[in-house]
Each structure stands twice: as structure tokens, then as C-alpha cells.
Amino acid sequence: MPRSLRERLAILSDAAKYDASCASSGTTRRDSSGTGGLGSTEGSGICHAYAPDGRCISLLKILLTNFCIFDCAYCINRSSSNVERARFTPDEVVWLTMEFYRRNYIEGLFLSSGIVRSSDHTMEQLVRVARELRTTHGFRGYIHLKTIPDAAPALIEEAGLYADRLSINVEMPTDAGLATLAPEKQPAGIRRAMADMRIRIEDAKEPTLRTRTRKRFAPAGQSTQMIIGADASNDATVLATSARLYGGYGLKRVYYSAFSPIPDASAQLPPVKPPLLREHRLYQADWLYRFYGFSIAEVTAARPDGMLDLEMDPKLAWALANRGDFPVDVNRAARESLLRVPGLGVKTVDAILAARRHRRLRLDDLGRLRVSLRKVRPWIQAEGWTPLRLVDRSDLAALVAPPAQQLALL
Amino acid sequence: MQAVALEGRGDLAEWRDAARALAMAGVGPQEVDWRMAGAASLFDAAAPLPPATRPPPRVPRAFLDLAESVVCHADPGRFALLYRLLVRLQDDPALLSMPADADVVAAARLATSVRRDCHKMTAFVRFRETAGEGGRRRFLAWFEPDHHIVALKAPFFARRFADMDWMILTPRGSAAFEDGVLSVSRDPAAKPVLDDPTDALWLTYYAAIFNPARVKPGAMRAEMPKKYWKNLPEAALIPQLVAQAPARVAAMAAQAALPPPAHHARIQARRQASALAAPPAPESLAAVREAARNCTRCALHCTATQTVFGEGPDRAALMIVGEQPGDREDLAGRPFVGAAGAVLDRALATAGIDRAQAYLTNAVKHFKHEPRGKRRLHATPNAHEVAQCRWWLRQEIALVQPRVVVAMGATAVLALTGQASRLADIRGRLSPFDPGRALLVTTHPAHLLRLPDARRAAAQTARFEAELAQAQRAAQVLPA
Numbered sequence: 001m002p003r004s005l006r007e008r009l010a011i012l013s014d015a016a017k018y019d020a021s022c023a024s025s026g027t028t029r030r031d032s033s034g035t036g037g038l039g040s041t042e043g044s045g046i047c048h049a050y051a052p053d054g055r056c057i058s059l060l061k062i063l064l065t066n067f068c069i070f071d072c073a074y075c076i077n078r079s080s081s082n083v084e085r086a087r088f089t090p091d092e093v094v095w096l097t098m099e100f101y102r103r104n105y106i107e108g109l110f111l112s113s114g115i116v117r118s119s120d121h122t123m124e125q126l127v128r129v130a131r132e133l134r135t136t137h138g139f140r141g142y143i144h145l146k147t148i149p150d151a152a153p154a155l156i157e158e159a160g161l162y163a164d165r166l167s168i169n170v171e172m173p174t175d176a177g178l179a180t181l182a183p184e185k186q187p188a189g190i191r192r193a194m195a196d197m198r199i200r201i202e203d204a205k206e207p208t209l210r211t212r213t214r215k216r217f218a219p220a221g222q223s224t225q226m227i228i229g230a231d232a233s234n235d236a237t238v239l240a241t242s243a244r245l246y247g248g249y250g251l252k253r254v255y256y257s258a259f260s261p262i263p264d265a266s267a268q269l270p271p272v273k274p275p276l277l278r279e280h281r282l283y284q285a286d287w288l289y290r291f292y293g294f295s296i297a298e299v300t301a302a303r304p305d306g307m308l309d310l311e312m313d314p315k316l317a318w319a320l321a322n323r324g325d326f327p328v329d330v331n332r333a334a335r336e337s338l339l340r341v342p343g344l345g346v347k348t349v350d351a352i353l354a355a356r357r358h359r360r361l362r363l364d365d366l367g368r369l370r371v372s373l374r375k376v377r378p379w380i381q382a383e384g385w386t387p388l389r390l391v392d393r394s395d396l397a398a399l400v401a402p403p404a405q406q407l408a409l410l
Numbered sequence: 411m412q413a414v415a416l417e418g419r420g421d422l423a424e425w426r427d428a429a430r431a432l433a434m435a436g437v438g439p440q441e442v443d444w445r446m447a448g449a450a451s452l453f454d455a456a457a458p459l460p461p462a463t464r465p466p467p468r469v470p471r472a473f474l475d476l477a478e479s480v481v482c483h484a485d486p487g488r489f490a491l492l493y494r495l496l497v498r499l500q501d502d503p504a505l506l507s508m509p510a511d512a513d514v515v516a517a518a519r520l521a522t523s524v525r526r527d528c529h530k531m532t533a534f535v536r537f538r539e540t541a542g543e544g545g546r547r548r549f550l551a552w553f554e555p556d557h558h559i560v561a562l563k564a565p566f567f568a569r570r571f572a573d574m575d576w577m578i579l580t581p582r583g584s585a586a587f588e589d590g591v592l593s594v595s596r597d598p599a600a601k602p603v604l605d606d607p608t609d610a611l612w613l614t615y616y617a618a619i620f621n622p623a624r625v626k627p628g629a630m631r632a633e634m635p636k637k638y639w640k641n642l643p644e645a646a647l648i649p650q651l652v653a654q655a656p657a658r659v660a661a662m663a664a665q666a667a668l669p670p671p672a673h674h675a676r677i678q679a680r681r682q683a684s685a686l687a688a689p690p691a692p693e694s695l696a697a698v699r700e701a702a703r704n705c706t707r708c709a710l711h712c713t714a715t716q717t718v719f720g721e722g723p724d725r726a727a728l729m730i731v732g733e734q735p736g737d738r739e740d741l742a743g744r745p746f747v748g749a750a751g752a753v754l755d756r757a758l759a760t761a762g763i764d765r766a767q768a769y770l771t772n773a774v775k776h777f778k779h780e781p782r783g784k785r786r787l788h789a790t791p792n793a794h795e796v797a798q799c800r801w802w803l804r805q806e807i808a809l810v811q812p813r814v815v816v817a818m819g820a821t822a823v824l825a826l827t828g829q830a831s832r833l834a835d836i837r838g839r840l841s842p843f844d845p846g847r848a849l850l851v852t853t854h855p856a857h858l859l860r861l862p863d864a865r866r867a868a869a870q871t872a873r874f875e876a877e878l879a880q881a882q883r884a885a886q887v888l889p890a
Contacts, residue, residue, distance in 0.1 A: 042566070060615070080674045082668045099608055103537045104536055247786045
């Protein structure tokens, strides 16, 4: 008996949930007033709900089909899995997107698919959904399409015309890891596709000489995802790969997805608990690299095994290993030095820079800027405050690190 | 003491008119009792407003933006705070740029909480379809904001839901959009009865997208506080999803691996058949190029995007060998398409060489680089990498059969001769290479880009062009 739309929605969203990407921000600003269509994007994304796993629900994240001819060990949809299979028609995905959007459940669509028949056939189906939404229904919400490596250039071009974001997952931090767990995937092919998208995205940003109009190609850029904990790569390897991806292909985001146990898991992978804290530390390190001027080598230098410290955040770990750089004078130090103080974020640093133009700042001024004095006090100097050589104390880590959790009696 | 009664439903004009009159009358911030219309005041026998003696107050644009948010806040102290800021701004126009000032901090906090409420409204309003008349579909929503934000956010919904009629009702006002016309009321509305069968699909999605192996209810509540749950249909599922999660994870762990389904064997068989059917490699440039795509002779393939193989006719009299692909070449998969490629193109044109007639390649076929900030910086390949890649270069030479090979830069010389030499000692002279084939050494075009002195760069460029022309002449006269 054919399955109902609701049953298939359950199967095909369950199959899509291991993709961490949820962003709906950073695209062109547009709305539907006076267009006869539906939808808008106004800069920042909107998270319309949160699931009890703490992840936001911004987009309708589904697969067109979870049939797949690939057999990637970490994936719930691999061909050797006994998971239930289903498929949507492109029209059904269009209908679901429009009806969900009308009720303000979502910001748009994140559509992916298992590989069926060929790369081109699969990509053509994805593009068809986006084309229908944009041209037939005047949909102006957000669209994120998964790109199938090795799909025909004309299909990629059309995908970029309709989609805000395109993505291809690198899946594993190393080529060797991918070869072991996803034998059908070609790491070089994935990199070639990302390079090709970078060129297209950058070309689209250049106005043409004659008409001065811009071609539209994935205005919210491209992103990727790496699975953490499915192979033996350490954090230094993971982050070095991220740095190469950011530098080489201008990615907007690298998502880290703690490997999560799946139903009917491959015997190659033990059904472990996902390393959620490790995933969190990787995101923190990623932020330090992208917004705080840290190099990957600095962030991962503190430990010989190339792993980030799970007990404390990577900025604090770096500061403890580089105490000679402190205290930093909040009234004189350059922005780059302030950004390295544990407890100061980008916004507070900018607020400090603005405030100190008017007067010399004291600790209580910082308190009003919502700085946690407990965290920053040992690392800074302010008007009327010099840390009593706190940074030289051998028990400093114990003073500033988050308190150990008391174990419960069983 | 001056008593001022306001409706206080987020209308900036209402406060602005009162505040302007007070300021022009020279009333100090401590002399005003701001209160809600209908509420009793301690100063019922309020004094009449003194006559205006001062010019209208002047404020920076940033203050109006701030005040527009702050008046929407539900805090009864907001009017007094704004008036205090208004009066202080007359003496200190830069006040708002002092983020550590207590009044500025207080106002910023109210504005932030209004902004957050606005954001949550755009996120958590849920439209339900109701019976409509005419061509447009009708939707109705009930939402309970913390502050008076309906008028502030209504235009957002009008821009977004343009092709349908809708109404958002809240205890702090309502907004309606009909046939493209938006109307807003600041009066409290009553909660309507709502029912939409599509909610069932949304709940299905919400339950299925949740991953029971990573339960983090605290992270969920931080962004979707419980106070919103009563109006979110999906929130009714949360307790059972959390309660069932441990059992679902345990069941996954306990499940023994099943044999793969039948279609898996068929897919694998097809894949093996197609792998066996791959044609044997003929001895052609195309075949070598194809083989080089998967080269793993040295570690550079792991960090580069792709093999950048040579480009040009299958047979060419002139072969030009550079060092290695750069950033653009690595992305595009073609040699000499970046900045150095542009220098080479100009030099070729000056030397009278048609790029399409020459064979262009590199000593090393993968881009070697180091991360520097968010850029990839060129790194010189080492002797091992050059030696490994010579495997491809020798095959290119053997198949293309050039009469003259131009080595641009020291790495190309090393790759072609196996010897590290000082470029200055061997540059610009034709020397015998293979039988019937000459080698000419010149500089690399990337070197010309790095010369800071314009005169020296021009001289070096002219020499580079002359050497290319010399190679071209030799390629035309040397016997094939």
C-alpha cells in the first residue's frame, strides 16, 4: 500500500536530521510585497522552533528520497541499511514548503537527496523543486540545496540561480577517513566541486562590464559539514581541514556534526554516545579562527595529542598557556589583544573601544557592559585595578576554570 | 510636580509630544510623574504646564531609534528614563556614545529586550487557515508578546505574507492584512479558537527532525522559553519526546546488525561490473591526463583541490614549464589562469606566440600552500615532490615532442635537469636537452610580479619577453 504524505514526511525528515546546517541568513534582502508571491529574507535568519536536542528549526530540512546507491558507513541512508525507504515527488516538496511557510513554521527549504540513478538525475530533481518554487509560485523565502558532486555544470548554474545557499559535505576530516567509510565518494571530486562553486560565486559578485547587473549565484554562499568522532582524526586535523576549506573555497560555514548513533548502524561503527562537548569545543575554536584572529596552530598547541581541552574553552586554555601576554590594559590595548582576553567577546570589545574614548574605564564600567568580572579580572588591567600577579599563580587554572561537577551517588 | 498620563501602548508620538512640551517648559526630569492613563496619581492636583520658554529639544537620530524601541517596553519606568536621557542630551549630545553610562545602559537593556521580543514574534507566530471569502486565502494567529510590539512588527508580516489575508491578535493589539492593506490596532484582542489540519504535518516533522541521541532541553529552553510554549502547537510534543529518548537510544544500541537488504547486493554488483568494464589506458596524452587526476605519488594531493595538468595541443613545438599551480589554477584546474598567468599571456603576445599553439605545464601538478589568515599562501615544493612529479612531466615531453622546452624558474630547471642551479648562471641560453630538443631557462612570471622597483620590473619583463621570443624562433628553425 502506498504510504501517506505524512508517513513519508516522517521518514524523509528523519533521514535528513543528521545534517547540522540550519542557517537562513546572509542572503540578499527581498520581500513579496507587490509581487503576488510569498516570502521574504531580511538579513538575519529566524529560528522558528527548537527541538529538544537544542537545535533550531529554521528550514524544512528533508530529502527528496532516501534511496541511495552509495554505501557510506556513517549514513542512515546507505544502501546496506534496512531503514524504511520513501520518496517525494517534486510537487509534494513544493506544496509542503509553501504550506509550512504560510503558517510561519519555517524560513524556507533545505533540500537534499540520496543519490539515485546518476548524479545528474538527482541534481535535476533538486533543481526542479527550486525552479518550481521560484518561478511558478513566486516563492521568496530561503532555499538551500545540497549539490551533488560531478553533476553537469548547467545544473549547478541553474541551482545557483534559484538557491540562496549550496553545499557539499566533505563528511570526513581526511581523505583516508573518507576512503574507509565512504568508498564511493571521491574527496578530490568534492574539492573540485567546491572550487568550482567558489569561482561561480565570486564571478557573480562582479558586475558585468556592459550591463553593470549582477548574475545571481548562491548569494548566501556555500557551506559544508564534517562528521566528528566517526574516525580517529584529532581536533588539530579537523581544524586544519576547516582552515583549508575556509581559505581555499571561501566557505561561509563548516558545520561539525558529532557522530550520532543511527538505527541499523553499520558494524564498522560502534553505537557510541555522540561527543557533544567535543563538537562544542570545535565550534568555539572555529569561531576563534574566524572572528578572533587566532591561527589553528595557536588554538591546538596547548596539548600534545592535538585535542582541545574538554574541561575549558579553547580561549581560556590558550590564555593559561600564554600568561606572559597578560594582563591586558583595557584602556590602552589594541583590539587584537582585547579579543584574546578570556571573557571578552567581539561585541564587548567593540563596546570597550567606544567607551574608552570618553573616559578611562574601571572594573564597574566593564560590569555595566555586561562583562563577567569573575572571568576577566585575572587577565586585565583597568583604572584602579591591577591583578595581583594573578597570572603567575600556579593554581590559576583552578581559580578560573569552571567548577568540577559533583558526581551523584548511584 | 507635573503629572502626565499616557496610554502607553508603544506609540512613540504620544510620548514625544508630551516630552517636547515638558522640555520647552523647562520641566526637570525629577518634576514629572509619568503614569498610565486611568491609573491614579499621587499628584492628582497636578499643576498646569508652565509656559514654553525654551526652543524645541534637539536629539541625534540614534536617540529616536532607541526611543522607538524603548516606548514599546512594558516597564512603567520607560517614559521617565527616556525623558531623563532627552534632557541630558541637550547638554551632552554625545551621551549615547558612552556605553558605560547608567541611563544609556538601562535604555539599551530595554531596547534589547524589545528587540528580542520582536524577534521571537517573527519566529513564534503561527498562522492557522480559516474559511476565506473571495480569491485570497485567510489565516489567523494568536500571539502573546511581552511588550507593545504589534505595530512595530506588523510591516514585517505584510512584506512576508503578501499573497494572503491574515490577522495577528494579541493582548497588546492586533494587525490585519486584507487585499494588500495593513491596518493596526493598539487595543487588546481576545484569544480566538484556532484549528488547522496542517498542524498535524508540522508536528510530524517536529518529532522526526529531533535526534533522541542528543537531548539538550536546556539549550532548547534558552532559545524557546517555556512562556511561548502554550501558543506553539509543536511544544505539546516536547515532554514525550524527551521522556522516550533514552529508550530509543538504548534500542538503537541493542539492535544487532541486520543483513543488508536485497537491493544493496544488486547495486554493488552493478558497481563492480562497471569498474571492470573500464577501458585499458592507451598511450595518449588524454590517457595520461586522466591517470594524473588520481595521482597520489606525494602528499600534496590531500591538501590541493585537484591535479592541474598541462594544457595545449597534443603535439607542440614549444613547451613552457612553470613551477606549480597557484590559488586560481588550483580552483580552476587549468595552468596559468591567475595573476602570473596574465603576465605570461602579455609576454607571449609581445613575443608573437599564440598561447593555443604552445603546450603549457608545471613542474609540480598540485598546489602547495600554507594557510595565512583566511588565504592560501604559495609554498615552494621540495625536492621530493619535484622528483615524484617528474613522472608526469617526462610523459608530457615524450608525447608532445616539443623542439624547445622553456624552464621558467628554478623549480622547473630542477624538474627538467635534476640539478639545482643558480638561475642567473644559465638563464637565456639555448642548451641541448634531449636529442633534437633544446632547453631555454628564464625567470618565472610570478617573480616579475614581486619586483618592487618599477624600472627594474620593466627591464626584467622585457628580458623575459625577449627570451620567450628567442625560444619561439628556435622552435621554428630546429629540425623536427
